[in-house]
Amino acid sequence: xxxxxxxxxxxxxxxxxxxxxxxxxxxxxxxxxxxxxxxxxxxxxxxxxxxxxxxxxxxxxxxxxxxxxxxxxxxxxxxxxxxxxxxxxxxxxxxxxxxxxxxxxxxxxxxxxxxxxxxxxxxxxxxxxxxxxxxxxxxxxxxxxxxxxxxxxxxxxxxxxxxxxxxxxxxxxxxxxxxxxxxxxxxxxxxxxxxxxxxxxxxxxxxxxxxxxxxxxxxxxxxxxxxxxxxxxxxxxxxxxxxxxxxxxxxxxxxxxxxxxxxxxxxxxxxxxxxxxxxxxxxxxxxxxxxxxxxxxxxxxxxxxxxxxxxxxxxxxxxxxxxxxxxxxxxxxxxxxxxxxxxxxxxxxxxxxxxxxx
Amino acid sequence: xxxxxxxxxxxxxxxxxxxxxxxxxxxxxxxxxxxxxxxxxxxxxxxxxxxxxxxxxxxxxxxxxxxxxxxxxxxxxxxxxxxxxxxxxxxxxxxxxxxxxxxxxxxxxxxxxxxxxxxxxxxxxxxxxxxxxxxxxxxxxxxxxxxxxxxxxxxxxxxxxxxxxxxxxxxxxxxxxxxxxxxxxxxxxxxxxxxxxxxxxxxxxxxxxxxxxxxxxxxxxxxxxxxxxxxxxxxxxxxxxxxxxxxxxxxxxxxxxxxxxxxxxxxxxxx
Numbered sequence: 213x214x215x216x217x218x219x220x221x222x223x224x225x226x227x228x229x230x231x232x233x234x235x236x237x238x239x240x241x242x243x244x245x246x247x248x249x250x251x252x253x254x255x256x257x258x259x260x261x262x263x264x265x266x267x268x269x270x271x272x273x274x275x276x277x278x279x280x281x282x283x284x285x286x287x288x289x290x291x292x293x294x295x296x297x298x299x300x301x302x303x304x305x306x307x308x309x310x311x312x313x314x315x316x317x318x319x320x321x322x323x324x325x326x327x328x329x330x331x332x333x334x335x336x337x338x339x340x341x342x343x344x345x346x347x348x349x350x351x352x353x354x355x356x357x358x359x360x361x362x363x364x365x366x367x368x369x370x371x372x373x374x375x376x377x378x379x380x381x382x383x384x385x386x387x388x389x390x391x392x393x394x395x396x397x398x399x400x401x402x403x404x405x406x407x408x409x410x411x412x413x414x415x416x417x418x419x420x421x422x423x424x425x426x427x428x429x430x431x432x433x434x435x436x437x438x439x440x441x442x443x444x445x446x447x448x449x450x451x452x453x454x455x456x457x458x459x460x461x462x463x464x465x466x467x468x469x470x471x472x473x474x475x476x477x478x479x480x481x482x483x484x485x486x487x488x489x490x491x492x493x494x495x496x497x498x499x500x501x502x503x504x505x506x507x508x509x510x511x512x513x514x515x516x517x518x519x520x521x522x523x524x525x526x527x528x529x530x531x532x533x534x535x536x537x538x539x540x541x542x543x544x545x546x547x548x549x550x551x552x553x554x555x556x557x558x559x560x561x562x563x564x565x566x567x568x569x570x
Numbered sequence: 571x572x573x574x575x576x577x578x579x580x581x582x583x584x585x586x587x588x589x590x591x592x593x594x595x596x597x598x599x600x601x602x603x604x605x606x607x608x609x610x611x612x613x614x615x616x617x618x619x620x621x622x623x624x625x626x627x628x629x630x631x632x633x634x635x636x637x638x639x640x641x642x643x644x645x646x647x648x649x650x651x652x653x654x655x656x657x658x659x660x661x662x663x664x665x666x667x668x669x670x671x672x673x674x675x676x677x678x679x680x681x682x683x684x685x686x687x688x689x690x691x692x693x694x695x696x697x698x699x700x701x702x703x704x705x706x707x708x709x710x711x712x713x714x715x716x717x718x719x720x721x722x723x724x725x726x727x728x729x730x731x732x733x734x735x736x737x738x739x740x741x742x743x744x745x746x747x748x749x750x751x752x753x754x755x756x757x758x759x760x761x762x763x764x765x766x767x768x769x770x771x772x773x774x775x776x777x778x779x780x781x782x783x784x785x786x787x788x789x790x791x792x793x794x795x796x797x798x799x800x801x802x803x804x805x806x807x808x809x810x811x812x813x814x815x816x817x818x819x820x821x822x823x824x825x826x827x828x829x830x831x832x833x834x835x836x837x838x839x840x841x
Contacts, residue, residue, distance in 0.1 A: 395592075445585065450608075487632045487633045
């Protein structure tokens with residue numbers, strides 16, 4: 213619905229919202245007229261009713277239609293800066309004069325002949341009602357906006373958790389691991405039991421990681437060890453790995469399974485496509501006040517990375533984006549993630565973020 | 571049957587290769603496993619050298635996957651000799667499984683279940699018995715493989731960009747970007763980490779992989795003729811068949827000839 217030409221190229225006005233605002237305004241006017249009637253019951257009820265309805269309608273029309281002429285603030289639906297105040301005042305003054313004229317016409321008399329004291333009372337009532345009404349709509353718009361934002365944020369968080377879970381419980385990995393387990397049960401029951409224990413630890417960590425908690429770096433390396441052992445059973449001699457954690461850093465808290473997607477990327481995009489396999493190195497170092505974590509592989513590197521379905525872009529795709537996001541939400545701008553392809557081949561990812569005090 | 575049937579297993583996970591062999595020994599005692607390999611390229615080489623009766627190819631292997639390996643093997647196979655019975659093995663590839671069902675291609679899921687494997691073995695034995703009576707299966711296999719590759723590629727290809735087919739190829743030459751209109755391109759050829767873009771007078775290299783490029787090209791104008799070759803049909807001058815039955819293309823303004831894969835030979839027929 214296009215109502216008024218304005219500085220905004222295309223003005224989109226929500227008819228239902230407009231009607232709802234008007235009904236709220238009418239209810240407000242009825243309350244005022246009832247209040248006025250009780251304060252001066254000598255006048256017939258018709259008088260305060262018609263005046264408040266006329267003034268209320270004009271004020272609403274000026275403000276609610278007028279605000280679409282400005283570029284409204286997304287948060288509240290009101291014009292930015294002083295524009296909102298000017299509009300509200302314009303609505304109140306306009307409402308007072310035009311509404312009074314309209315009501316005068318209805319009754320066939322002129323209010324402007326009244327005593328100054330009576331005019332002052334009408335003025336004050338209009339002003340108070342106008343300010344209260346405007347504030348009411350402003351607050352309502354703002355609360356609707358914030359409510360919407362909150363719901364959107366909750367939905368995004370739930371989606372991210374689900375996506376994390378889906379990537380870590382990737383069906384291909386799960387079924388291949390189970391197939392290996394099945395093969396081991398007959399051939400080497402002790403090794404099968406060990407593999408099962410590692411898988412249980414990995415699954416437990418995956419589920420708690422999707423709930424977003426912190427754990428010590430030693431536990432992080434423990435889970436990487438579980439994951440890499442599972443992969444080593446599957447890939448045999450094609451996978452070699454080194455986990456390097458200095459004992460003094462073992463207690464540093466890190467987000468649960470922060471590095472896991474990076475190690476998984478190294479295997480999936482680096483080593484799995486390479487016939488002869490390769491090595492993965494995960495290293496933790498202290499760099500002044502920063503903790504520095506490195507994941508390196510000797511795989512095929514980024515240039516030859518396969519680009520699979522959407523989101524599976526070279527150099528990590530979803531996995532890396534998710535690590536970046538978790539770093540940012542835990543440490544803010546003090547955390548960095550650097551992804552490089554060293555000249556000697558493979559990939560190297562370096563994370564840095566503040567050490568927590570010992 | 572005269573000689574005992576032989577099999578080739580291509581599976582990159584050593585435990586799973588052994589497990590499949592063990593299960594096969596139970597389900598088909600007469601079958602002897604001629605070799606077990608861990609990647610697609612070795613699978614093709616060993617299949618050509620050993621000429622087994624049955625192939626068990628894992629879908630995901632380092633380098634060349636099972637589907638591509640089967641296609642390469644079909645290309646290199648002598649069509650006068652019977653092609654082996656193909657069985658694909660996968661842990662979880664929903665697109666591939668759907669395609670196998672649609673094309674009635676045998677497959678087994680990992681972990682391999684004895685009952686399911688028994689079914690597959692019976693089907694393979696049937697195929698081998700028919701083959702012994704002289705039924706040729708090669709053309710049917712080639713058809714199946716083409717459909718399989720097509721549907722799996724379509725399912726896993728990135729969605730084609732909105733706005734219709736690509737009009738220009740943007741190729742970097744030194745520090746400049748050359749805009750090459752697609753109608754000037756004679757053919758695209760995958761070369762290691764790049765794709766060669768060949769026009770009548772020049773040649774460019776781009777980084778976009780062929781399988782990402784393909785969905786962006788007009789399928790009426792550009793034809794895939796080989797795993798790594800896409801040719802502009804109007805640039806083809808003549809199609810010739812050699813004594814082994816293989817097709818090759820000569821292009822206008824080019825001395826070199828392009829080989830046509832058996833999978834795509836059906837595109838070139840006289841009207």
